[in-house]
Amino acid sequence: GAGVSQSPSNKVTEKGKDVELRCDPISGHTALYWYRQSLGQGLEFLIYFQGNSAPDKSGLPSDRFSAERTGGSVSTLTIQRTQQEDSAVYLCASSDRVGYGYTFGSGTRLTVV
């Protein structure tokens, strides 16, 4: 597509439930990144994919967080047993050229109640 697409745009879930967030990068972009933006905070790196592999998982906050990417395209970020502190905007970005910078999606706003 023309841009990075994320779904859902908003998600309200009950504490303890699992959620899946989807990112559809720009076609042909080999690198895909997940960040989260908590209220009033900057961007926090979560995970990075080059193709289908994730060489850097260092940012995942706990083992409740996991992500996968299939076919070098769509990525899913899964949060198990959600907690209130997981509430944030989850941003996905993709890039195709070293040094060019990311293109970001509009994000998924997750609210855990």
Added chain:
Amino acid sequence: GDSVTQMEGPVTLSEEAFLTINCTYTATGYPSLFWYVQYPGEGLQLLLKATKADDKGSNKGFEATYRKETTSFHLEKGSVQVSDSAVYFCALSDPNFNKFYFGSGTKLNVKP
């Protein structure tokens, strides 16, 4: 480790005022530097970038110069408009561009 520090907001200016948003960084190696902008209700957009010392990035009237001696990448605009109201993020990327480090963002409010 690598990090970015930018001035806290919000910054409130009148239309046509001069804008400076300070950004300094700490990095090993030779990072690339970026400014991203997030307009209300929208995702992040790349505003400008510089990949080596003394490079000047520019776009939409905004400029920033990569200053290695002061480890800075301050964002400037000579005359802001109401439509420039947004949150601005300074960022650096490691030499392999595998990870970006973002500042906490500076909210700019421009009043007519």
